[in-house]
Amino acid sequence: MLDDTLHFLADGLESPDWRRLGQHLPYEWVEEAVVCTHAVSIRQRRLPAEQVVWLIIALALYRHKSIGEVLDDLGLALPDATAPFVSKSAAAQARQRLGAEPLQWLFERSAQAWCEQDRRAYAFKGLQLFAMDGTTLRTQDTADNRAHFGAQHYAGETVASYPQVRGVTLTALPTHLIRRAVFGPYATNEMSYAKELVPAIPADSLTVFDRGFLSAEILCALTAGAENRHFLIPAKSNTKWEVLEGDESDAIVRMRVSPQARAKCPQLPEFWDARAVAVVDPEARRRILLTSLRDRRRYRPADIAACYARRWSIETSYRELKQSMLGAALTLRSKTVEGIYQEIWGTLTAYNLIRLEIAKAALAVKCEPSEVSFIRAFHLIQFELHWAAVTRSYGKLPQSMRHLRERLVSLLNEERPGRKFDRAVKGRPRKYDVRVLKKNP
Secondary structure, three states: OHHHHHHHHHHHOOOOOHHHHOOOOOHHHHHHHHHHOOOOOOOOOOOOHHHHHHHHHHHHHOOOOOHHHHHHHHOOOOOOOOOOOOOHHHHHHHHHHHOOHHHHHHHHHHHHHHHHHOOOOOOEOOEEEEEEEEEEEEOOOOHHHHHHHOOOEEOOOEEOOOOEEEEEEEEEOOOOOEEEEEEEEOOOOHHHHHHHHHHHOOOOEEEEEOHHHOOHHHHHHHHHHOOOEEEEEEOOOOOOOEEEEEOOOEEEEEEEOOHHHHHHOOOOOOEEEEEEEEEEOOOOOEEEEEEOOOOOOOOOHHHHHHHHHHHHHHHHHHHHHHHHHOOOOOOOOOOOHHHHHHHHHHHHHHHHHHHHHHHHHHHHHOOOHHHEOHHHHHHHHHHHHHHHHHOOOHHHHHHHHHHHHHHHHOOEOOOOOOOOOOOOOOOOOOOOOOOOOOOOO
C-alpha cells in the first residue's frame, strides 16, 4: 500500500523544473550547449533539445532502466494532458535530432570548470596531478559500428565478437574527475589520441603516464606548450641515455630523438633531457622514473615515487565507469555510431557529477575522496535525484544536498581485516541436478 501511495503522490505532482538540480550543472550551460551546436528545437516539443540533454545524462545514471522508465520516473518530458506518456520511438527520434555535439560541448565546459574549482585544495606542491591512459568499450554488433569503430584482431584471423571504441582520458588523480577525453575507432593508436589531449593539459600541472606513452613528441610538446607543465613516466628496459650529472639513483640524463620521430615531426630537437630517479616498488622491483621536475630539493625521490604510485587511480576510475555505472554491461546501450558518441559523452558527464559531489563532501570533512565509497555514493545520488523529481518543494534542494554530503562522508571505506583462510576456487553451481543416462543393455 505504501508503494501505491507514493506512486499516487508522484502522479499528482507537477513536472519538475530541472533548473533546480543545477547546483553543479547550471541549466544555462545546457542551453548554451544546445545553442552553440545549433541543436535548438524549432517546434514546441514534449522533448525539446534541453530536456534530451538531461535524458542522456540520466540514462548513464540509471543504466538498469529502459529509456521509457527514465522518462517516466524523472518526469523529463514536458506535461501534456492529452498524452501523459512519451513513446520510446519519440525518445529515440529526439536523441537523433540532438546528436552528440551538445553533449561533447557540455562535458568539456563542465569538466574544465569542475577541475578548477578546488584545485588548490588537492594540489601537490602547487601542481595539479593528472594521469593519462587509455581504455576500450564494446558496442552493439551492427554493420555500421563494425565499419566505423572496428574490432580487435587475434592470431589466426580471428576478430573480436563486438566492435570496440578506443579512448584516452586525462584524469585528475586526487578527485578522479575527468578533465578531457578523446575516443573513436579501435584501430587508432592510443599515442595518436594522447597527442590530441596534450594541448588540454593546464599550466602548473604534473601528468603521470604509463610507459607505453614514452615518446619524445608527446613529452616535449607537453613541457613546451605551456608554463610549468611537467611529466612523470617510467623508462623502458631498452631506453638509453647519457648521464649529464648526478649518480645512478638520481641523475640528469640526455636522450637522442630517433631519426624516424624527427622525420614525422621536424620540430623535435635532436636531444631531450630529463631527470632519472631510481625507485623501488613494494614488490622490491627497481624502476627508473623519468620526469621534468629537476628541482631536487623541492621534489625529492620519495615524492616522485609517491606521485607515480597514485597513477593507478585512473584504473580505478575506469572500473567505476565500466562496472559500477554501466553495470558491467557487455555493450553500450546505443546501436548507432552517433548514438554511441552521444552516450559516451553523457556517461562521462554523469560520472564527473558523482565524482564532484564526492570531492565536495570529502573536502568538507577533510578526508581524501578515495576514502568515500563510489558505489554507495552512486546509489545515494540515484535516490536523491529520483526523490527530487517527485517532490514539489523546490527550495529543499540545498538542504537535500547538505544531507547527501553528510551521508556520503558517513560511508567512508572501512579497513578490512586480513584474510584468515586461503582463497579457494569452487565449481560453478548448476541450474539443474546432474542426471546420468545409462544405455540399455
